[in-house]
Amino acid sequence: MAENYGNITPWSVHQFKEFCKSEMVSPESHRQLFELAxxxxxxxxxxxxxxxxSPWVTWQRATEENEVRTLIAAELRKHSKGYYTIAEEPELANxxxxxxxxxxxxxxxxxxxELKLLDKDWSGPKLCERxxxxxxxxYLREEAAGCGVFLLISQxxxxxxxxxxxxxxxxxxASALKCYWKTIAGNYVGVDEIEVIVIDMKVRGLVCDT
Incomplete structure (x- = not known):
């Protein structure tokens, strides 16, 4: 069973000083690493x-999931400030x-x-299943793993x-999928939190008409 993190993970004195300098802290727990992610x-x-x-026009041209995954990973890596490392498609024991x-x-x-391109043939039930x-x-089977992110990209x-x-x-x-997760979360007592984030590349192209 994953450790019980509660709603708030307290910072150490070192982390507080670190945040004052860089507005980021070096994570010391799985929960803190998740919050940073x-x-x-x-x-x-x-x-x-x-x-x-915004690179939205260029990123819209990336039609395959592995291309978008590389773009996302590169940005996360660029802004890591040494607080985390990024791996793409690391292989698990199975x-x-x-x-x-x-x-x-x-x-x-x-x-x-976990990343999905919404422009592909993903139905609502299939997203829930994934x-x-x-x-x-x-991906959260390991005892100390209690948090994960479902990242959806709309091009x-x-x-x-x-x-x-x-x-x-x-x-x-995003809110609909988080509500779905809450209905089944009781079946996964070792999982602390799931975050769903949707990045919509069309937004930056909108022009105010009021």
């Missing part, structure tokens, strides 16, 4: 969706491969990031997905 991915999301130098994982030598288990069986059921698609009986668009997809 979420922070970095949300920063990346804001850059792609709102940044003046020959499965995570898309991306964040690792730190002080932390026993890495944090998996979250449940792949991210949680396969050009405008389709909708049915999740838990509700039809949702790209703006509601």
């Amino acid at each position: 979420v922070l970095q991915l949300k920063t990346l999301k804001d850059w792609v969706e709102n940044g003046n130098d 020959e499965q491969r995570m898309d991306i994982w964040l690792d730190n030598p002080k932390v026993r288990s890495p944090v998996p990031i 979250l449940r069986n792949q991210l949680v059921g396969d 050009k698609t405008t389709k909708k997905w049915v999740v838990n009986g509700q039809r949702v668009g790209v703006n509601e997809l």
Whole structure:
């Protein structure tokens, strides 16, 4: 069973001083590594969706998952500041491969990031199944691994997905999948938290018309 992290992981004095200098802390637990991964991915999301130098047009041309995975991993690596390392498709004991994982030598288990391109043929039920069986059921099996990220990339698609009986668009997809996770989380007592992040590359191309 994974260790019980609670809602807040306290920082050490060293971590507090470190944060004051760099606005980042070197993670000392799996939960802290997960929180750092979420922070970095949300920063990346804001850059792609709102940044003046957003690479969204170029990134839309990457049609294969491995291409997008390399772009995401490169950005995470570039902003790591030595607080974590990035691996793409590391092989597990059963020959499965995570898309991306964040690792730190002080932390026993890495944090998996499972990536899906929404422009591919992913239905709502299939996304739920991959979250449940792949991210949680396969990649969080290790005793000390309690947190993971489901990263969804929307390049050009405008389709909708049915999740838990509700039809949702790209703006509601993350919250719908997190609600789905809450309905099944009780079956996975060793898993502490799952974060769902959707990066929508179309957002930066919108022009205000009011």
